[in-house]
Amino acid sequence: MTALIEGLPDAVAIRCLARVPFYLHPKLELVSHSWRAAIQSAELFKARQEVNSSEEFLCVSAFEPENLWELYDPTHDLWITLPILPSNISHFARFSVVSTAGKLFVLGGGSDAVDPLTGDQDGIFATDKVWSYDPATRAWNPRASMLVPRAMFACCVLDGKIVAAGGFTNRRKSICNAEIYDPETNVWVQLPDLHHAHNSACSGVVFGGKVHVLHKGLSTIQVLENFKQGWIAHEYSWLQGPMTVVRGKLYVMSNWFIYKQEGESRRMIVSASDFRRRIGYAMIGLGDDIYIVGGVNGPDYWNCSVKVLSDVDVLTLGSERPAWRKVAPLTRCRGTILGCTQLRI
The missing domain is CATH 2.120.10.80 (Kelch-type beta propeller)
Known part of the structure; x- marks a missing residue:
C-alpha cells in the first residue's frame, strides 16, 4: 500500500490534507483511491479539529427545489449543493x-x-x-x-x-x-x-x-x-419576531429593527426596513454576522407582484457601525426557507 504523500507518514499526511478547504474535497478524491478513502474518513475530520482548520457553514433548504440543501461557505463566498x-x-x-x-x-x-x-x-x-x-x-x-x-x-x-x-x-x-x-x-x-x-x-x-x-x-x-x-x-418581556444567537448574545428582528436582547431590556442595533416586504426568510447567526436568507417579496400597496428570492443579506455586528451587505445568492434554492442552521465541519 502506497503512502498518501510520498516521504511522509500517513498520520502526518492526513494532517496536511486536513488543511485543505472543504469545497475542494471532491477534487482531492480524484487523485487516488487512497486519497478518496482518506478524505471520507473520520480521521480527517478529527484532524481538522486538531489543526484548527474546521470551517463554519450555513445549511439551507427552500421551497424550491424539493428536498434540496445547500451549504454556504462564508470564507470563499460560494454555495455547495448537497445530494437530494x-x-x-x-x-x-x-x-x-x-x-x-x-x-x-x-x-x-x-x-x-x-x-x-x-x-x-x-x-x-x-x-x-x-x-x-x-x-x-x-x-x-x-x-x-x-x-x-x-x-x-x-x-x-x-x-x-x-x-x-x-x-x-x-x-x-x-x-x-x-x-x-x-x-x-x-x-x-x-x-x-x-x-x-x-x-x-x-x-x-x-x-x-x-x-x-x-x-x-x-x-x-x-x-x-x-x-x-x-x-x-x-x-x-422579550420582543416577538425572528431570533438568533451571535457570540452568546440574543438578537431579535421586530418592527423592522434588529434589537439586542439584554436580560429584560433591549437595545436597537440597526434598521431592517429594507426587508419590510420580505416574508418566509430565515434569520441566523454565523460567526460575527447575522444572515437574512431567501424568502419571498410579497405584494404591497403599489406593487401586486410576488417575487421569489435567492438573496442573502449580511449584517456584520463586530464593526462600530453595523451595516448590511450582500453576499453570493443561493445558487439553486429559492423562495420560502424551510430549514436553516449552522454546520461546523
Missing part, C-alpha cells in the same frame, strides 16, 4: 434542522402537498423520521426515529445532544412531549413534558447554556437547564 435528501415524502416541510457531532440532522415534519381538486392537505402532517447528512461521505442516512411524530416543533442542541419539544403530532394535535437524542448512541430518551402546549408553532433557542421554548404570541417561555430537573416557566 432521499425522503419519500413529497413537498417535505414543517421539519426541524440542527447540527451536532459534525453532522446535519433533519427531524420530523411532513408533507405540504395539497390536493389540486379539493385544496385539502394531501399527505401526512407529522412524522417521527430523522435523517443525518455526513459531510465526510457526503451522504444522507436514516437515524433512530423520534419517540413521537412531530411537526412545527422546538429543536435545539444542548451539550452535543438534540432536544425536541412540543409542536404538533398527527391530526394537528398540539403536544407537550419532549425528548433528547444522543448522536453517539443513536438513542432517543423521554424528557419531562413541557408545562403546557399551545395551538401555535413553537421554536427553540439555546441561550446562556439553556434551551428556551417559545410559542408565538405568548410571553411565557419554558426553559430547560438540567435534563433531570425539567422545564421551568418564566415570564419574559
